[in-house]
Amino acid sequence: MRPIWMEEPTPPEKVLKAGAIVLVLLAVLFPLYVVVLTSISTQASVAEAGGLVIVPHGITFGAYTDLFSGGVVTRSVIVSTGITLVGTVLSVAVTVMAAYGLSRPNSFGHRPLLFIILLTFLFGPGIIPTYLLVQSLGLIDNFASLILPGAVAAFNVVVVRSFFMNSIPQDLIDSARLDGASEFRILREIVLPLSKAVTAVIALFYGVGYWNAFFNALLYLNDNGKWPLQLVLRAYVLQGQPIPGVNSVQQAAANSLTGAAPTLAIKMAVITLAVIPVLIVYPFVQRHFTKGVIIGAVKG
Amino acid sequence: MSWRAKLRRDWPLIVLTAPAILLLLVFHYIPLLGNVIAFQDYSPFVGIADSPFVGLDNFQRLFGDPTFWHVVLNTLQITSFQLVFYFPVPIGLALLLNSLMGERLKTFVQSVVYLPHFFSWVLVIALFGQMLGGAGLLAQVLREHGLATFDVMTNPRTFLLLVTSQAVWKDAGWGTIIFLAALSTVDANLYEAAAVDGASRWRMLWHVTLAALRPVIVLLLILRLGDALTVGFEQYLLQHDAVGASTAEVVDTYVYYTGIVRGGWSYAAAAGLFKGLVGLTLILVANKVAHVFGQDGVYRRA
Numbered sequence: 001m002r003p004i005w006m007e008e009p010t011p012p013e014k015v016l017k018a019g020a021i022v023l024v025l026l027a028v029l030f031p032l033y034v035v036v037l038t039s040i041s042t043q044a045s046v047a048e049a050g051g052l053v054i055v056p057h058g059i060t061f062g063a064y065t066d067l068f069s070g071g072v073v074t075r076s077v078i079v080s081t082g083i084t085l086v087g088t089v090l091s092v093a094v095t096v097m098a099a100y101g102l103s104r105p106n107s108f109g110h111r112p113l114l115f116i117i118l119l120t121f122l123f124g125p126g127i128i129p130t131y132l133l134v135q136s137l138g139l140i141d142n143f144a145s146l147i148l149p150g151a152v153a154a155f156n157v158v159v160v161r162s163f164f165m166n167s168i169p170q171d172l173i174d175s176a177r178l179d180g181a182s183e184f185r186i187l188r189e190i191v192l193p194l195s196k197a198v199t200a201v202i203a204l205f206y207g208v209g210y211w212n213a214f215f216n217a218l219l220y221l222n223d224n225g226k227w228p229l230q231l232v233l234r235a236y237v238l239q240g241q242p243i244p245g246v247n248s249v250q251q252a253a254a255n256s257l258t259g260a261a262p263t264l265a266i267k268m269a270v271i272t273l274a275v276i277p278v279l280i281v282y283p284f285v286q287r288h289f290t291k292g293v294i295i296g297a298v299k300g
Numbered sequence: 301m302s303w304r305a306k307l308r309r310d311w312p313l314i315v316l317t318a319p320a321i322l323l324l325l326v327f328h329y330i331p332l333l334g335n336v337i338a339f340q341d342y343s344p345f346v347g348i349a350d351s352p353f354v355g356l357d358n359f360q361r362l363f364g365d366p367t368f369w370h371v372v373l374n375t376l377q378i379t380s381f382q383l384v385f386y387f388p389v390p391i392g393l394a395l396l397l398n399s400l401m402g403e404r405l406k407t408f409v410q411s412v413v414y415l416p417h418f419f420s421w422v423l424v425i426a427l428f429g430q431m432l433g434g435a436g437l438l439a440q441v442l443r444e445h446g447l448a449t450f451d452v453m454t455n456p457r458t459f460l461l462l463v464t465s466q467a468v469w470k471d472a473g474w475g476t477i478i479f480l481a482a483l484s485t486v487d488a489n490l491y492e493a494a495a496v497d498g499a500s501r502w503r504m505l506w507h508v509t510l511a512a513l514r515p516v517i518v519l520l521l522i523l524r525l526g527d528a529l530t531v532g533f534e535q536y537l538l539q540h541d542a543v544g545a546s547t548a549e550v551v552d553t554y555v556y557y558t559g560i561v562r563g564g565w566s567y568a569a570a571a572g573l574f575k576g577l578v579g580l581t582l583i584l585v586a587n588k589v590a591h592v593f594g595q596d597g598v599y600r601r602a
Contacts, residue, residue, distance in 0.1 A: 009501075017396065017399065020396055021396070021400070021409060024393070024396075024409070024412075024413060024473075025409065025412055027469065028412050028413060028415060028416060028469075028473070029412065031427045031430065031431050032427075034430070034431075034437060035427065035430060049440075050440055050443070050444065051435065051436075051437065051440040052430060052436070052437045052440060054437075094319045094320045094323065095320065097316040097317065097319065097320070098316065098317045098319070098320035098321070100313070100316055101313040101314065101315075101316035101317030101318075102313075102317055104310070104313060107306070107309075107310040107313050108303065108306040108307045108309070108310035108311070108313075108314065109307075109310070109314055110310075110313070110317075113314070113317050113321060116321055116324060116325075116329075117320070117321070117324065120324060120328050122580060122583070123332070123576055123579075123580055124328075124576060125328055125329075125331035125332040125334070125335070126331065126335060126555070126569065126572035126573060126575075126576060127552070127555050127556055127559065127560070127568075127572060128334075128337070128555065128559045128560070128565060128568050128569040128572055129331035129332070129333075129334030129335050129337065129569060129572075130327070130331040130334075131559075131560055132331070132334055132337070132344075132348075132565070133326075133327070133330055133331045133334060148323065148326075148327060149327045150327075151323050151327070152320045152323045152324055154324075157320065182312060183312035183313055183316060184312065184316070187316070204418075208418045211420075212418075212419070212420030212421075212422075212423075213420075214420055214421065214422050214534055214538075215533065215534055215537070219560065230420050230422045230423075233420075233422050233423065233426060234422050234538065237422075237426045237429075238422065238425060238426055238429065238538065268430075271423065271426050271427070271430075274419075274420065274422070274423050275419065275423065278415075278418045278419065282411075282415060282418060283411070286411045286414065287407075287411075289414065289477060
């Protein structure tokens, strides 16, 4: 509610504000709408629109059945999903454990250990030495190269640690310690159940990072049979390469007309595949941003 | 308490911290030491241990290389452009969001503007291409109306504008979060007092709202300055070929192409190390300046 002493905005100001909000919303949502709609449009309606479809005509899921009939895209979705699941579980576990381990004031050695973590903020190792390390560990063409180098983000450790220190009642932990509970048990049975919000947020950060990973895959995977979805997206949508393994009537028709470029609907379907997991997970986690998880950490 | 007693009490905490420390030691600190190849004539066939040391030769070559300075200037140009045309956008957007009265509308708009932050660069560039590119929606509509089309995705002259709009689209919404946090802590009494004193809404915006945001703005400016040679990497790598190297090359892509693509390992490592050292210096200096002006900066002297 507007407090009584606050002036009412003038009508032109209100119109300007509403216009700005609508513009911002459209700028984000309209491209997504067009892409998703085109991905489920028939070849005929794409042809009629002369490209991207704005008004729905014929709807078909043909592009998706083509993409999931095996081949490069199917494989890349499996790779990306696997990397994301394994990576997120590993990163969240390691981060939460470290954050808890460093959350007790005055514990033995916590200062130097925290320093090791914080120092990574100030100076990055650089692309070249990191590449040489991954290579010398024999991780080229190994999926571990997409997970291990970035498995711990210092920022997330700091966020979770400050949540543990400021938002978990210290008495609860102290009395559990007096009762002789192990630290691991305290973490699992007392601290974690109270920290679902912050855990969800960092899981989203890590998960999105793994799902979106492009450069590590470009660096470390020479074998394009192992490509995650983002590399496939670049090859087919940004570079317009043909998609091997997509053999459908629609694609064959397009092949005979235009050479071998994937149809627009198929391209848009690949883009949609890259967006969908984010769109599904995001709403469940998003409300925690405003609940002060990150905000508290940023302030602290 | 003696350190022995402390250790006996706290060792399980150290065990819990160990995996993270181990991962950072292996994948952060060992490569950090690997920067020693910047002072060598490194060859992958010989290895780091046996490659000959050449002192500062790589840096000498680097500083005498006009291509490198072109790349540095290019990067700084992008940074300065975005300081003016990107940096204020999240502040303005946060003020707009903060002025919304309906709580539900505000939450909805917030969740929409945060969303693109979670998209990959490949995706963002693909979306821009589909909307504004030569075969995109805009060109399609222009063509239908018999108008001339243009392709911003491949035009070197509009590249600055393109990358900045992409950055705004992807991250300006997410960038509001820290300003909204600062705004939520502003004491409503200050507005009331200002209103009683007869301040107009615009004066309140200046004297109360923006005053409250000042520490955050200073902090973010420091971080941005420390990162002056970093403008994003994947975004430029992905558009490198479309607009050409002379426009899209930034320090990070230069390191990637000279080192990994062309095999000039030591030379590229020198360029990367130079960039890291400049960043470190900038952030320490900027922080010092913030202290002089009575702001907290990134860290405080304890």
